[in-house]
């Protein structure tokens with residue numbers, strides 16, 4: 001068991017994550033009913049306000065706090081106990097993050113920031129909303145650097161050795177995050193805050209969006225990589241096999257550092273003001289960043305096959321039935337992975353320049369991110385929650401609780417299947433996203449489009465409701481494991497941290513050469529962004545004043 005200081009820190013992070021999860025999923029429930037025209041909101045509550053709360057609290061706040069809980073737990077477990085300084089700085093970071101979260105949430109709930117989680121200019125929120133976001137990012141940096149310091153101490157004490165795989169992956173993810181945040185920090189500090197507080201009159205819209213997506217794309221890998229960490233180090237342990245290839249795992253993470261940042265234009269393919277050359281260039285780099293995900297899929301299949309055969313599976317696919325399906329820690333992560341097959345394929349569709357013209361700004365994209373961050377990432381975090389909270393609190397995770405956990409992931413699966421399938425198809429039929437107006441049903445020809453079993457806003461609402469029930473079940477499990485389940489007494493009752501052994505004997509040392517990778521990452525960023533950003537400033541049209549449309 002890891003130290004009491006780390007356990008408390010991790011549990012607080014999980015607590016904030018699930019508080020955000022509660023408000024965020026509630027906002028999601030309202031969302032599908034409004035789109036279904038089944039609900040009219042009271043005057044003080046606005047569609048865009050709820051959509052902002054849903055996006056910010058789930059995609060940003062829930063994920064980030066949970067990720068740091070996982071990092072703290074795993075770093076302490078794999079690299080050793082935190083010193084008092086590391087612990088203190090982690091707490092400082094946590095408090096700054098929390099302060100930023102509270103400020104931004106208050107602004108959203110009081111109706112002063114209905115600008116969605118992408119906060120596109122020229123929509124203009126209260127300046128305090130941007131201050132909240134900035135504080136949040138600064139907090140993550142403080143926690144991130146504290147973890148880096150902990151890692152450096154280990155490196156000094158173990159010169160010439162490769163660090164444990166968990167630590168390597170944590171540091172890779174933090175490196176990616178810190179480089180990515182430079183974009184959002186730049187636009188928030190130098191563009192949004194002066195503009196929102198009225199110190200300047202106008203904003204360069206295209207530049208602000210570009211700096212946002214410089215951050216916004218790697219942001220999705222900041223969510224994904226901790227899930228991949230679980231797939232690489234937790235899954236093999238549960239399966240009873242060693243990590244498939246330590247070198248492959250590390251190389252995949254290196255590729256993410258290199259290629260996940262210079263690709264933000266794939267969110268801006270339909271925007272004017274960026275020349276086609278640079279859009280195509282970043283589309284090519286986007287296709288590069290698919291490779292480490294395919295490598296991950298390959299390793300996962302290798303894990304399953306090795307484990308299944310070890311347990312007596314025969315023939316080409318016989319191993320499949322021999323996997324530990326009765327263990328919710330495994331099944332949850334497996335379903336998460338399975339969702340990522342269509343999720344990733346949809347991403348490839350989005351990134352294909354011409355196809356993007358069809359799906360951009362439709363419900364298809366909403367479907368896409370619910371089967372990327374909304375299931376592969378979120379359900380992996382659920383699967384981690386089942387053992388991580390009992391591990392941290394020393395409470396039991398009973399058979400009954402495991403049954404509930406199965407119902408929870410089962411309902412999430414069904415809800416997501418219904419909702420995201422409907423969203424994808426509706427999107428292809430032209431249903432827009434990010435709009436309060438979706439009442440196409442009052443147009444006679446639209447009736448036929450949206451009347452299929454899956455091509456229906458009702459299906460989406462049914463899916464959304466099942467998801468909400470699932471979320472409440474999860475919160476019940478969280479509260480039980482945190483406060484109410486009986487304490488473990490006997491040795492076998494203690495829940496363990498499943499961390500697989502990783503053989504580093506064949507791993508090249510240069511994979512842990514940070515200077516090299518960070519250097520190449522910055523070179524790629526310069527190549528992909530320097531000229532188009534320069535042009536955006538050079539040829540900027542007159543800046544835009546702000547609009548408060550809600």
Ligand code: HAS
Nearest residue numbers: 220266293297300337338344347348350351360369372373
């Ligand atoms: Fe995306 C939009 C392209 C991955 C999230 N994406 C979004 C938005 C979000 C998001 C939130 O190019 C909306 C942003 C907004 O508000 O406007 N995305 C991609 C590409 C990938 C990708 C190329 N996205 C993600 C991940 C996300 C995420 C991951 C969150 C965590 N995305 C786009 C594009 C847009 C976009 C455009 C803009 C659309 C527009 O027009 O606005 C790739 O990284 C995907 C690579 C993944 C794979 C899958 C590998 C499969 C694995 C599982 C193996 C399974 C096993 C189980 C072993 C190629 C690793 C076996 C089980 C069995 C049953 C057999």
Ligand code: CU
Nearest residue numbers: 216217266267
């Ligand atoms: Cu992207």
